[in-house]
Amino acid sequence: MTDNEPVMLKPASAVRPVFPYVDGHEHKPLMEREELRDVINLSLWAGQLMLQHGADAARVEETIHRLGTGLGCDWMDILVLPQTIVATTINNQDFRTRVRRAPARGVNMTIVAEISELSYRARTGDLDRFTLRQELHRIDGAAPNYSRWTVILAVGAACAAFCRLFGGDAVAMAVTFLAAAAAMFARQELHRQHFNPLLITTVTAFIAGVIASTITLLEPETSRMATLSAAVLLLVPGVPLVNAAEDLLRGYPVTGIARGVSGLLVSLAIALGLALALWVTGGGGL
Amino acid sequence: MNALLELVLQEALWSAVGAGGFAVLFNVPRRALLYCMLAGAIGRAVRTLLLEGFDAGIVVATLAGATVIGFIAHYCALRLKMPSMIFGICGAIPMVPGVFAFQTMLALLQITGVSPEAAAEPLVIAAQNAIKTGLILGALAAGIVMPALLFVRPKPVV
Secondary structure, eight states: OOTTSOOOOOOGGGSOOOOOOTTSOOOOOOOOHHHHHHHHHHHHHHHHHHHHTTOOHHHHHHHHHHHHHHTTOSEEEEEEETTEEEEEEEETTEEEEEEEEOOOOOOOHHHHHHHHHHHHHHHTTOOOHHHHHHHHHHHHHOOOSSOHHHHHHHHHHHHHHHHHHTTOOHHHHHHHHHHHHHHHHHHHHHHHTTOOHHHHHHHHHHHHHHHHHTHHHHSOGGGHHHHHHHHTGGGOOHHHHHHHHHHHHTTOHHHHHHHHHHHHHHHHHHHHHHHHHHHHHTOSOO | OHHHHHHHHHHHHHHHHHHHHHHHHTTOOGGGHHHHHHHHHHHHHHHHIIIIISOOOHHHHHHHHHHHHHHHHHHHHHHHTSOHHHHHHHHHGGGOOHHHHHHHHHHHHHHHHSOGGGGHHHHHHHHHHHHHHHHHHHHHHHHHHHHHHHHOOOOOOO
C-alpha cells in the first residue's frame, strides 16, 4: 500500500482480536488514551441528543453501546438516568468513565432517527470518530423539517380532527382549530423566552381553554366537552407517557417512574390552565 | 353493516389528520410522515371496528388497535430504516383518552366546590374516568411495544 491510498476502514466486527491478555478474554486492538477519550465523548454526545429529544432508555443505551463498540472499544457499560447518562468505555485493561447531563429539550424524531442510523453505520465500520463528530455537529445544528407556521397549521388541524373524533360538529371543529393554533403560537413564543415548561403548559392550556369556551356562545352545551378537551390535546405529554410505560416494561424502572411523574405533572398543569379558563369564562360550577 | 363501515372509514380519515399533525409537531423525517398517518388511521379503525362491531370493551379494543400499530411500526422501521417509536407514538396519538382525562379533571374540580355529602357522585365519576384513562394509556403503551417484546429477546450478557 502506498501513502497516497486512502486508508480503508475494516468493519469493527471483522477485526480479529489480537491482544489476548492474560485475563483469558479476547480483546480488540489496543486504543490510545486519546482515542478512548474521543469515543466516550462522542458516544455520550449522541446519547445525550437522543435522551434530550424523546428516545426511550433502552434505545439510548443500545445506541451508545453500538457507537462505542463500533468505534473500537471492547465493551461499554451505560447507566441511563432521568436527564443524565453515565458511561464507561473499556478497551483491554484501560477504561474511561464520564457523566453527561441531558435536560429534556422537546421531542424531535429526526434527531432520534439520524443518530440511530449513525450507530448502525458505526457497527459496520462505515464511520470513524472524525466523521461521527462532523455528523453530530450537523444533526445538532440542523433546522427543523417543518417551518413554524406549518407546525401551527398542522397542530390546529390535528386538534380539529380530534374534536370530530370526540363527537364535535363543523362549528366546534373550526373553534378547536383556532384555539389550538393560537395556543401553539403562544407556546412557541413562551418557549423562546425559556420559561419553566410547566408554566408554559398552564398558560397555553389557559389560552386554548378561553378561546375554545366561545363555543358555548355559538352553540348549546352539546359540543363543549369535545371542543375543550380537543383544544388542549396539543399539550398532552404523549411521548413521555408512552416512553414511561416502555421503560417500565423493558426494565428501566428509574427512568420509567421519573418520566411518568413528569408526564403526570404536565397533565396537572393542563388541568390547572383549563380550570382557570373555565372559571374566567364562567362556564362551570367551579 | 354499511353504517359501521362508513363510521370506521370516517374515523380512520380524521385519525390520519390527527396523527399527521402530531408527526409534524414531533419533527419526524419527511419520508416517514405518510406512514405515521397510515399507522394512526389503521390503529383507530381497528379499535372502532372492535368497539362498534364486536362489542369489545374500550381497553381491550385499544390494546388490539395499539398492537396493530406496533406491528405496522415494526414493519415501517425495517423498511425505512428508522426507529419504530416514530411510527408507534405518532400512530397512538389518535387513541389518547383526552375526553376521559378531561372528565376526570372536571369531576375533581367539582368535588372541591360542594358539601361532603354531595361529593360522593363526582368522586366516583372522577375515579371511574381516571381508571379508564390510566388503563387506556397502559394498553396503548403495551400494544406499541408488543413486537419489541415478542421479537427482540437478547440473551443476557452478564
